[in-house]
Amino acid sequence: MTTPTVTTAGPARRGGRLLWTPARVRSVQAETARATRLVLEVPGWAGHVPGQHLDVRLTAPDGYRAKRSYSVASGPEQPHVELIVERLPDGEVSPYLTQQLRVGDELEVRGPVGGWFVWHASLGGPLQLIAGGSGVVPFLSMLQHREAAGSDVPARLLYSARALPDVIGADRVAATDAGVTLVLTRQAPATWQGPTGRVDARLLHEHVVPPDARPQVFVCGPTGFVEAVADALLELGHPPERVKTERFGTGGGAT
Amino acid sequence: MTTSDMTADGTADEGPESRRLDGNAAAGPLRELFSVDIIAAACTCAHCGGTTALAEHVLYADAPALVLRCPSCTGVVLRYASAGGQARLDLTGARLLVLDLAHDGRPG
CATH class of the missing domain: 2.40.30.10 (Translation factors)
Structure with a gap:
């Protein structure tokens, strides 16, 4: 395998099948x-x-x-x-x-x-997180861990939400020292200065750590969002082995 | 186990494209059977010979069984279902699984 794996935390019954x-x-x-x-x-x-x-x-x-x-x-x-x-x-x-x-x-x-779509401070970075809707949830855990571990790994979050009231983890997103770009897809306040609309190649080019910096990229969200973003990342020159995806189907939070 | 058991969450279908998930989502169900997490294992597809992590396969979780398909050729690599106290596993489409034991299953 070309990417490092971390030791995944053991279940309640270490070394055995995982029980409810x-x-x-x-x-x-x-x-x-x-x-x-x-x-x-x-x-x-x-x-x-x-x-x-x-x-x-x-x-x-x-x-x-x-x-x-x-x-x-x-x-x-x-x-x-x-x-x-x-x-x-x-x-x-x-x-x-x-x-x-x-x-x-x-x-x-x-x-x-699940020991695949995971990040731990020991894996280094730079770290680029891209979320659609409730796809931000695993990234809240990663950002919390990065800060608790005192990690100096550069991190960016590109987070696409329908509107400001739909932002999940707003406290963590506001508090993190990672670079955050919030994209509003459906509704934005009149005073909104940030990007709006679909996350496309142009927006990814402007707001995502460039391929030259060899970021580890994680993309999580509804299936359509993740596939469109992953395809655009490959077009921008991100190598497939450094782009990990987690599609959660047609779930709410679609952007 | 119902057909919709392992979708990310129950939603109205919008065609097969939107039901695609990543192999990651099969991690829990496969831990019913395996004592280690096999989702990071490199799998060689019996159909096309391509090698990819199971986590990067395409998962259809709402078929009668959980179905993992090869991301290169879309051939069926793994099917798993459990019901009535029995687990069924079909690995016909997986020629080889390579697990990194040094990294497996230990608390990090």
Whole structure:
């Protein structure tokens, strides 16, 4: 493999198959009008690498089960595991997680999982993060970790959101010393000075670390967004082995 | 396991293009079976001979089984499903999997 891999955090049962385990909900907070931040206490949590997922499983009274995979929003240095779940009108799982779930409830979870779309300070940089909608969630974890680790790796975030009220992780995005470009695709205030519209090759050329600087590029968002951005990055000369993608389908937060 | 079990989240379909996910998203389900994370493994496609990390394969998670397709030739490389206490794994399309054991499964 041409890119370095980090050691991924072990599951609750190290060296064995990964089992479902109960987690307790410590807090449920509105993140935006459509997204909810869940703070979970997961007994035996072995820690995660930024970018890894947590799988959540719900079981209905009739035994029917549905599971979903969510990127962990919190950094490994934070005391609890945080998810940011966007409510999808036709979803089987997200309406429950965002509207029914209460503090003190239990959820079945499995994780952390995934050792590919991850970044750790030891992997260096420069780091270029490109998010569409709720695709910013794994990058919130990476930015938190970068700061907690005192990393001096140069980092940039290009974040495409529909409008200012849809910005997820606004506190972290505002506080980070990484270079942030926010792109508004649907609606921008009259005073807005930043870019608007679709993220295209021109915008990527202007706001992304250039290929000469050999950045590690991570792209996360709805499938259409990620594929369009990844194609444009390759056209701009970014080598495919330095562009990692995570498509989450047609999910809300589409830009 | 229902057909929609492992999509990133349940949404109305807008055609197969928008249902494509990355192999990353198969990491959790495959950990039902494997004691290590195989998603970073380099996989040689039995159809075209190309070698790519499983994480970079195209994942269709809402088929009756989870299906990983080769990003080069789109051939089916891996199918996995679990239901009724049984797991089914079809690796016909994967000629070779190479895992980096030095990096696998240990707390970082």
